[in-house]
Structure formats: structure tokens, C-alpha cells
Amino acid sequence: RKEVEQDPGPFNVPEGATVAFNCTYSNSASQSFFWYRQDCRKEPKLLMSVYSSGNEDGRFTAQLNRASQYISLLIRDSKLSDSATYLCVVNIDNNDMRFGAGTRLTVKP
Amino acid sequence: GAVVSQHPSWVICKSGTSVKIECRSLDFQATTMFWYRQFPKQSLMLMATSNEGSKATYEQGVEKDKFLINHASLTLSTLTVTSAHPEDSSFYICSAPPNGPNQPQHFGDGTRLSIL
Numbered sequence: 001r002k003e004v005e006q007d008p009g010p011f012n013v014p015e016g017a018t019v020a021f022n023c024t025y026s027n028s029a030s031q032s033f034f035w036y037r038q039d040c041r042k043e044p045k046l047l048m049s050v051y052s053s054g055n056e057d058g059r060f061t062a063q064l065n066r067a068s069q070y071i072s073l074l075i076r077d078s079k080l081s082d083s084a085t086y087l088c089v090v091n092i093d094n095n096d097m098r099f100g101a102g103t104r105l106t107v108k109p
Numbered sequence: 110g111a112v113v114s115q116h117p118s119w120v121i122c123k124s125g126t127s128v129k130i131e132c133r134s135l136d137f138q139a140t141t142m143f144w145y146r147q148f149p150k151q152s153l154m155l156m157a158t159s160n161e162g163s164k165a166t167y168e169q170g171v172e173k174d175k176f177l178i179n180h181a182s183l184t185l186s187t188l189t190v191t192s193a194h195p196e197d198s199s200f201y202i203c204s205a206p207p208n209g210p211n212q213p214q215h216f217g218d219g220t221r222l223s224i225l
Contacts, residue, residue: 008150032211043115043202043219044153049211087152089214094207095141097214101152 003027004090006100014108017078021103023088024070030098033064035073036087038102044087047073078107112136113205115217122193123225129189130220132203138183139205143214144176147200159186193224 006023013019025033036044048055050062050071061074075082088100112135120128132142140161145153157167159180167173175197177189190197203217 032207034213036213041200041219041221043216045216046213049213091207094210094212095158097143097155097206099152104150 002101003098004088004100006086006088006103008101008103010104010106012106012108013078015078015080017107018074018076019078019105020075021073021086021088021105022070023072023090023100024068025088025090025098026069027090027092027098028066028069030069030090030092032091033071034089034091035060035062035071036089038085038087040085044089047086075105078105080107080109083107113139113203113215113217115203115220117220118218119221119223121223121225124194125192126224127189127191128193128222129187130201130203130222132186132188132217134184134205134215137205137208139186140183141206142180142186143204143206144178144186144188145202145204147202153202156188161186190222193222195224198222198224 033050035047037047038044050064054063059076063072083106085102085104087102090098114133116131142159144156147153156171157165159165159178161180165178180186202219205215
């Protein structure tokens, strides 16, 4: 079993749709969690951290479920510019970070 | 915030050439840098961890003599792909570790390496 697992997609959704991604992790000692966005042939860019209580940033909502060891990302009112690959990153500690393979999202007009 | 600069962003060269990639921390000191490789449609794979003033730590399956890492100062880590071959073509990214608990790591811009 991979340490961090994501559905690779692709998710093809129309503009304005709501889409959700899940990510599961295997190490219960994981300390912090992040969602990154990666555009084709670019470096990953931090989208948002994921807090235990859940957090929201505009159209994006992140949730953490430590008991079930998964995190989620919800995107509301999808825009064309949201098309990208979304990476789930789990930090075991400051020097040990694990990446999911990414979920590819395409938002179509 | 912390900024990591990576250079070059894109390299195309002939098989057998050695290619050096630089990763600089611009506004902070980094005693550790991570080097990743990413093949198309795959996740980032950690290759090695460079440590300022000491030898790098390589992940299993990564050839030390093939991927030379030097971390000679607190602001510069370099990865040299020696005698590169087409199968070394990939996207290489460096990052600096988080600067505190629950903080994200800081990525360089990445280097797209194409070996002909």
C-alpha cells in the first residue's frame, strides 16, 4: 500500500461544478498536511494547509480526519483556471514529507 | 516568505553531457535541501537530501555517482547529473524543508531536463 494515496483522475467537470478530492495516508504519526497545486511542467505551489478543525479559503475547503487517516479538498464553483493536478502532501516531520501521485482536474467551459 | 531559486529552468543537451542544477535559498539559510525527480504523470520522488558541510543522503535506488550533490554553503545546493542519458530526462525540483511545525516546504521552480 502506498503511503499517500490519491485517485489519479482525471476529473473532468464543467465550469461552476463542485468537485471533491480525497487523499488517504498510512502513517498515523503524520503531523501536518497540505494540498498543493501543480500546473503542467511547473513546480508545486501551496494551495492550502489542512487543519484539524477544517479550513476554508474562498472556494476551497480542506478537511482532515485523523481517525480515518484521510484529508479532502472541496472546490466550489469551479473555474477554468482551476484545471491542474492537485497533490496531497503529508509531513511525518520537518524532514520527512510524503507526496501523493496527484489528482488531475480539468474544468471545461 | 522563504524563496528558493532554481536554475536553469530548462536544459536540452546531448547524451553523455553532465548537467549541473543549482538551488539557492534567497532570504534564509538552509542546512538541508531536498532533491526530487518527477516523471510525467507521476508523483515527486525524493532522490536525496543534501546537508550543508557533509555528505548527502541518497534514497534507495539512486546512484550516488550518477547524481552528485554538493551543499557547500548555507544558501546553495547543487545537483549534477553526470554523463546524462535519455532515461535521465525528467523534471528535477529542489525544496527547502519547513521552517517550523505545521509549515509547508519551499520549492524551487524546477528544472526540465531533456537529454537527446
